[in-house]
Amino acid sequence: MNWKQMVLLVGLVIVACLYLLPLWTAITTAFKTSAEVASTGPLSFPKNPTLEPFREALSSLKTPYINSVLMTTGGVVGSVFLGSICGYVFSKVRFKHDAIVFLFLAVGAFIPYQSVLVPLYITAAKLRMFGTIQGLILVHIAYGIPMCAILFRNFYADVPDAIINQAKVDGAGVWTIYWRILLPVTLLATLIVVIFQFTCIWNEFLFGLVLGGGENQAMPVTVALNNLKGTFAAQWNVQMSGALLVALPVLLVYTFLGKYLIHGYMAGAVKG
Amino acid sequence: MRKLVLLPFFLILGLAFYFIYIAVGWNALVSVSQWSGLRVSYAFSGFEHYTELFDDPVFWTSLKNTFLLFLLIPICMGLGLLLAILLDRSVRGEKVFRNLYLLPFALSFVVTATLWAWMYSPSTGVANSILRLLGLGSLAGMWHTTKDSVMWSILLALIWQFSGYTMMIFLAGIRSVPEDQVWAAAVDGASTSQLYARVIVPQLGPSFLTSFVVLVLFSLKAFDFIWVLTSGGPGTASHTLPVMMYRVTFEQTEFAYGAAVSVVLLAVVLAIVVPYLYLSYRRK
Numbered sequence: 001m002n003w004k005q006m007v008l009l010v011g012l013v014i015v016a017c018l019y020l021l022p023l024w025t026a027i028t029t030a031f032k033t034s035a036e037v038a039s040t041g042p043l044s045f046p047k048n049p050t051l052e053p054f055r056e057a058l059s060s061l062k063t064p065y066i067n068s069v070l071m072t073t074g075g076v077v078g079s080v081f082l083g084s085i086c087g088y089v090f091s092k093v094r095f096k097h098d099a100i101v102f103l104f105l106a107v108g109a110f111i112p113y114q115s116v117l118v119p120l121y122i123t124a125a126k127l128r129m130f131g132t133i134q135g136l137i138l139v140h141i142a143y144g145i146p147m148c149a150i151l152f153r154n155f156y157a158d159v160p161d162a163i164i165n166q167a168k169v170d171g172a173g174v175w176t177i178y179w180r181i182l183l184p185v186t187l188l189a190t191l192i193v194v195i196f197q198f199t200c201i202w203n204e205f206l207f208g209l210v211l212g213g214g215e216n217q218a219m220p221v222t223v224a225l226n227n228l229k230g231t232f233a234a235q236w237n238v239q240m241s242g243a244l245l246v247a248l249p250v251l252l253v254y255t256f257l258g259k260y261l262i263h264g265y266m267a268g269a270v271k272g
Numbered sequence: 273m274r275k276l277v278l279l280p281f282f283l284i285l286g287l288a289f290y291f292i293y294i295a296v297g298w299n300a301l302v303s304v305s306q307w308s309g310l311r312v313s314y315a316f317s318g319f320e321h322y323t324e325l326f327d328d329p330v331f332w333t334s335l336k337n338t339f340l341l342f343l344l345i346p347i348c349m350g351l352g353l354l355l356a357i358l359l360d361r362s363v364r365g366e367k368v369f370r371n372l373y374l375l376p377f378a379l380s381f382v383v384t385a386t387l388w389a390w391m392y393s394p395s396t397g398v399a400n401s402i403l404r405l406l407g408l409g410s411l412a413g414m415w416h417t418t419k420d421s422v423m424w425s426i427l428l429a430l431i432w433q434f435s436g437y438t439m440m441i442f443l444a445g446i447r448s449v450p451e452d453q454v455w456a457a458a459v460d461g462a463s464t465s466q467l468y469a470r471v472i473v474p475q476l477g478p479s480f481l482t483s484f485v486v487l488v489l490f491s492l493k494a495f496d497f498i499w500v501l502t503s504g505g506p507g508t509a510s511h512t513l514p515v516m517m518y519r520v521t522f523e524q525t526e527f528a529y530g531a532a533v534s535v536v537l538l539a540v541v542l543a544i545v546v547p548y549l550y551l552s553y554r555r556k
Contacts, residue, residue, distance in 0.1 A: 008362055015355065016372045019432065022387040023375070025398050029390065042390070042398045082284045089281045103549055105285065108292040110545040112493045114517040115538035116295035118302050118531050122312075142291035145284065174277050203380030205496040210522065222382040226500050229389065236390050243386040247379050254378045258371055261378065265437065266444055 030054065030241035037237050053235070057242035060231060063215055064224035065245070068202060070133050071220055075140030075201040080193050082141065083148020088178050090149065091156040092164055102153070108146035113206050124211050131213025136220070139211060140201050147200075148193055151267050155189035156182065188260075195257055196264030199250050221246050296538065303531035310525055321532035331533070334511040340423050341491035341512065347431055349483050352438025353476075357468055359439070360446050370443065373436035381433075385500035388429040392416050416502050419509040426498060426510060433497075434490070438483045445479030446472055485548050492541055513537045 025042045031049040032040070040047075058065075089095070090102050120139060121130075129135030159182060167177045183190070208220035215224065225246045232238040254261060306317040325331045355373060359366050376384060391398045392415035400412035416425040449472050457471045495514035498504060504515040511519070513533060521530025 005363055008358060009365070012358060012362060012365070012369050016369055019373055019376065019436070021398055022384070022391050022432070025390065026387050037396065042393075042396055042401055082287075085281055085284055086288075089278060093278065093281075095278065099553065101285070103546075103553060104293075105288060106549050106553070107542070107545060108288055110489060110541065110549075111292065111296070112514060112534065112537050112541055114493075114495070114514045115299050115534040116291065117299075117517075117534070118521060118527055119295040119298040120291075139291075142287055145288040146292070149288075175280075199378060203382070205380070205382050205500070206518075209499075222380055225382050225386060229386070229500075236393065236396075239386055240390060243383045247383045250378055250380070254371075254375065262374065262440065265377070265440065 026240040026243055029237050030244050032237050034235055034237060037235075053237040053241040054245065056232070056235075056238045057228065057245060060215075060228060061221055061224050061242055061245060064219045064221040067133060067212070067218050068221040071136045071140065071208075071218070072198060072201045074133070074137035075144060076194055076197045078137065078141035079144025079148050079197055079201075080190065083145045083193070084152045084183075084190065085178070086145060086149035087152020087154075087156050088182055090153045092159070092161070092177075092182070093174055102149075105146050106150050108143065109150060113143070117206070117210055120207075121210055130211060131217030133218045135211055136207060136218055139207050140204070144197055144201070147268060148197065151193050151196065151264065152189065154267055155186060155192070159185060191257075192260045192264045192267070195253055195261050196268060199253065199261065202249055299531050300535055302528055303535045305528045305531075307528040308526050317528065321529045322536075324529065325532060325536065330508050330511055330516055333508050334513045334516045337423055337510060337512050338491060338494075341427065341430070341494055342488070343427060344430055344434060344491055345484060345487045347427075348435045348438045348487055349480065351431065351435040352440075352483065353442045353473070355435065355439040356442035356446055359443055361464070370440070373439055375436065376433040377437040379433075381496035382500050384429065384433055385497045388425075389416070389501055391429075392425055416510075417506060419506055422502055422506065422510045426501065429501075430494075430497065434487065437486070441479045441483050441486075442476060445476040449475050481548075485544065488544055489541060492537065492544075 021043075028045055029037055029042060030053055031046040031051075033048070033050055033052065036046060036048075086105065090098055095101075124130040124135050127135075129138065163181060163185070164177055167181050172180070203222065204220070205222045205226070208218075208223045209226075212219040212223055225242050228239050228242045232242075301314065303321055304317060304319060305313055306315045307313045359369055362369070392400075394400060394412075394414055394417070397415075399415060403409060403412045413421060416422050453471055454467065457467050462470065493514055494512050495518065498510055498512060498515055499518070502510045504511045504519060508516075514537065517530050517533040517537065520526050520533060524530075
C-alpha cells in the first residue's frame with residue numbers, strides 16, 4: 001500500500017467516524033444513568049452500563065411496538081402480493097393502453113401524502129377505521145402497491161419471455177404462469193421488495209400520526225417514540241434507548257440482509 | 273374473455289386508483305369548500321383559500337425553507353460523488369465504508385431526528401461538546417432551538433442522512449462505465465483526475481438525474497424529520513409546505529385551507545414526477 005492509499009484510507013475512516021457519531025452517542029447514552037448523562041461527555045463509554053433506560057422506554061413503547069409489528073406484517077404481505085400481480089401484468093401480460101395506465105399508477109408512489117390526508121381522515125372516521133390496525137394496514141397496502149408494482153415490473157422484465165411463451169404453448173393460463181412459473185424463479189426479487197417495504201412501513205410516521213389514534217388504539221412505535229420527548233423531556237438516556245429500540249429491526253435487516261435492501265433502494269430510484 | 277381473466281388485476285388497480293385519484297380529487301374539492309373547524313361543509317367558496325395563501329406570511333416562510341432545503345441537492349450530490357470516487361479508488365474495505373455511509377439513510381426520520389435533538393442539545397450535546405473541545409466554545413449555540421440557525425441545523429442533519437444514498441447511486445454509476453474505456457484512458461496516459469473528469473463523470477448523467485429527482489422530491493415533501501425535531505418551530509421558523517399543511521389542518525382544523533396548501537404542494541411535485549416517469553418508461 002503506497003502513501004496515497006494510506007491517506008485515502010485515513011480519510012475514509014475519518015468520514016466514517018463522523019457518520020457514526022450520532023449513533024455512537026445514542027448507544028453510549030442509552031446505557032447511562034441520568035446522573036451519568038449529566039456529569040459525563042456525550043461520547044464517553046458508560047462506566048456502569050445500565051438497562052434501566054431501556055426498561056423505562058419500553059414501558060411507553062411496548063404496546064405501540066406490537067402495533068407496529070402487526071401493521072408492518074399486514075402492510076408488507078398485502079402490498080407486496082398485490083404489487084407483484086400488478087408488476088406481472090404490466091411486464092408480461094399487457095393490455096390496451098397499459099403504458100399510460102402504468103404511468104398513472106406509478107405517480108402514486110411519489111405523491112405527497114399531505115394531499116390525500118384529509119380524505120383519508122374522513123374516510124377512516126366514517127368506516128370506523130380510525131385508530132385501528134386494519135385501517136393502517138389498508139392505507140399502507142393501497143399506497144404501497146404503486147412502488148411495489150414499479151419494482152416488480154422492472155424485475156420481471158428480466159425474466160425471458162421465452163419461458164412465459166413456452167408455458168402458454170403448453171396450455172398454462174395467465175394465473176398459472178404467474179403462480180407456477182414466474183413467482184418461483186423470482187424469489188430473490190420478492191425478497192428484495194419485502195425488505196424494501198418492511199423498512200418503509202416500519203419507519204413510516206405521518207399515517208400513524210394522523211390515523212393511528214392513541215396508544216391503546218393503533219399508534220405505531222414511530223409516533224410513540226416522538227411522544228417520548230414529552231414524557232421523558234430531559235431524560236436523554238431514555239430517549240436514546242427508545243430510538244435504538246425503534247431502529248433495531250431495521251438495523252438487524254441492514255446488518256444481515258443489507259445487500260438486498262440496497263438493491264431495493266437502487267431499483268426504487270433508478271429506472272429499470 | 274381475456275378481460276375477465278384479468279379481473280383480479282383490475283380490482284387491485286381500482287383499489288390503488290381510488291386511494292390515489294379519488295382521494296386527490298376529493299382533497300381538491302375540500303380546498304375550494306367553506307369547511308372550517310369541525311363542522312363539515314362542502315359549500316363552494318371559490319378560490320379564496322388559494323388567494324389567502326399569497327397573503328399568509330407562513331406560506332412564504334414555508335416556501336423559502338423549501339428552497340433552502342434545495343441546497344441538499346448540490347451538497348449531497350457533491351459529497352456523494354466525492355465519496356463514491358474515493359471508495360472507487362480505495363483498495364480495501366469498500367463494502368464496510370459503503371455500508372457505514374449508507375446506514376443513516378435506512379433509519380426512520382423519527383429515529384434520526386431524535387438522535388439529532390440529542391446531538392444539538394445545548395449543554396451536553398455532541399455538537400457543542402466538539403466545538404468546546406476544539407476551543408471554539410464561543411460558537412457553541414442553540415442549534416435547532418433558535419430562529420437563525422434552525423434551518424441550517426436541519427440541513428446539516430439531512431446532509432448526513434442523504435449523502436450516503438447519493439454516494440450509492442454514483443458508485444453504481446461509476447461501476448457501470450465500461451472497463452475498456454477506463455483501460456483505454458490509462459493506456460493513453462490519463463492521470464487519475466483526468467480519468468474521472470473526462471471519462472467517468474461525463475457518463476454519470478443518469479446518476480445525476482436520479483439523485484436530483486430523489487432530493488428535490490424529498491425537499492418538497494420534508495415533514496417527518498422536521499416535525500419530530502422542531503415541530504416547525506421555533507414559531508414558524510422551520511415550516512415547510514407539508515408542515516404548514518399539517519398544522520393548519522390538524523391543529524387549527526382549517527380543513528379547506530390545509531387542503532389548498534396540499535394541492536399547491538401536489539402540483540409542484542407532479543410537475544417534476546410526471547415528466548421524470550414519462551421519460552423513464554416511455555420506451556417500454
